[in-house]
Amino acid sequence: MLKVFMMSTNDVPGYRGDRKGKANSVMNFRQVEAFRTVLITGSVTKTAKAxxxxQPAVSRLLKDFGKETGLLLFERDGTGLKPTQEARQLFEEVNRAFVGLDSIMQAALQIRHKETADLSIAAISTISINVLPELVQRILRRFGNHPIAINTLTTPEVISEVKQDMAGLGIVELPVSIDGLSVERLPPIRPLVLLPKGHRLSKKQIVTAADFHNENYVALPSHLLHRAKIDRIFADQNVEPRLVAEARSTFVAARLVSLGVGIAILDPFVAKTLRSEVDLRPVDFDIQYEYIIVYKYNRTLSKRERYVCDYLHDKFTEFSQTDLE
Structure with missing residues (x-):
C-alpha cells in the first residue's frame, strides 16, 4: 500500500541518504496530488490551474515523484505527456489513498460541526419535520441561543451517526438493530384516518376497515411495515379500497388528502400538523407506531439532552391520546 507522508528529511530518524550518498527527499503530498490530478485531467495545464x-512547478513535482517511485510514469506524446502502464497501475493505489483522505476530511467536518453544536440530534424524517421544530424552539427559549444540529436521515444512518459520535441522540422507529446503544422507549402511538374536510366518514366517531371499501385511498409505499399490516387487515376483511395514489412521504400523502384526492391512514404527527386542513378520526386497526431514543451506551446525558428525552416522552404521551379537539 502506498503511504503518503508530509515531512522533511529532518523528520526521518536515522536518515542517511540513498546508497549513492545522494540527498534523498521524502515523497510529499504535493507530488502525489500532481500525479493524481494529471491522470484525472489528462493535462499539465489543467493540473497547474487546479x-x-x-506548469513548470507541476512538471517538477511529476519529475520528483518519478524519482521517488523509481518508475517511468510518463512518456512524451507530442507536446503532452502520456501515462505509462506503470503510472496507471500506481494511480489505482493513489486514488484509493485519496478516497481515504476524503473520508477523513468528511469526518473532520462532521466532528467540527458537532463541536460547534451544543446539541446534536439525528432523526428520521417524520420526527424531524413534525416534532423537532417545536422542540428546538423550546430549547432555545429555555437554555439560550446555543447551536443545535438537526440531521434528517434514514434509520440505518441515524444509528450509524450515534454509534460514531456524530450525533448525541437518535430517534428512530422500531424494529431496528440497536446493539451497543442505550435505548429509551417512547409511549406507543396509534394511527389516525385523514379525511378531506366534510367527507361522509367525518360523521363517524371511529372509522373501521369496512368503511374503506371502494373509497379513494392514498397509501404509503407497499414495502413499509405499516402498509403491509394495513393491507393484511383489508385482505382479511375482504375490503378493497380504490388506490388512487401512493406517496413516499407522509406529508405528501396528507396534502393529497387535504386536496380531496382520497383518504389515508397516517401517523398522528403529520395528521395533527395538518389538522386545520383535514378531518381526523381514530381507526379501529390493531396497529401501533413504536419509536425509541438511542444514545451511546453508558453515556451521561447533558441537561439539554435530558430535556429532549423528557419532552419527547411527554409529546408521545400527548400523541397517544385520541382527543382530536
Missing part, C-alpha cells in the same frame, strides 16, 4: 501553481 493546484494553483505554474
Amino acid at each position: 493546484m494553483n501553481v505554474t
Whole structure:
C-alpha cells in the first residue's frame, strides 16, 4: 500500500541518504496530488490551474515523484505527456489513498460541526419535520441561543451517526438493530384516518376497515411495515379500497388528502400538523407506531439532552391520546 507522508528529511530518524550518498527527499503530498490530478485531467495545464501553481512547478513535482517511485510514469506524446502502464497501475493505489483522505476530511467536518453544536440530534424524517421544530424552539427559549444540529436521515444512518459520535441522540422507529446503544422507549402511538374536510366518514366517531371499501385511498409505499399490516387487515376483511395514489412521504400523502384526492391512514404527527386542513378520526386497526431514543451506551446525558428525552416522552404521551379537539 502506498503511504503518503508530509515531512522533511529532518523528520526521518536515522536518515542517511540513498546508497549513492545522494540527498534523498521524502515523497510529499504535493507530488502525489500532481500525479493524481494529471491522470484525472489528462493535462499539465489543467493540473497547474487546479493546484494553483505554474506548469513548470507541476512538471517538477511529476519529475520528483518519478524519482521517488523509481518508475517511468510518463512518456512524451507530442507536446503532452502520456501515462505509462506503470503510472496507471500506481494511480489505482493513489486514488484509493485519496478516497481515504476524503473520508477523513468528511469526518473532520462532521466532528467540527458537532463541536460547534451544543446539541446534536439525528432523526428520521417524520420526527424531524413534525416534532423537532417545536422542540428546538423550546430549547432555545429555555437554555439560550446555543447551536443545535438537526440531521434528517434514514434509520440505518441515524444509528450509524450515534454509534460514531456524530450525533448525541437518535430517534428512530422500531424494529431496528440497536446493539451497543442505550435505548429509551417512547409511549406507543396509534394511527389516525385523514379525511378531506366534510367527507361522509367525518360523521363517524371511529372509522373501521369496512368503511374503506371502494373509497379513494392514498397509501404509503407497499414495502413499509405499516402498509403491509394495513393491507393484511383489508385482505382479511375482504375490503378493497380504490388506490388512487401512493406517496413516499407522509406529508405528501396528507396534502393529497387535504386536496380531496382520497383518504389515508397516517401517523398522528403529520395528521395533527395538518389538522386545520383535514378531518381526523381514530381507526379501529390493531396497529401501533413504536419509536425509541438511542444514545451511546453508558453515556451521561447533558441537561439539554435530558430535556429532549423528557419532552419527547411527554409529546408521545400527548400523541397517544385520541382527543382530536
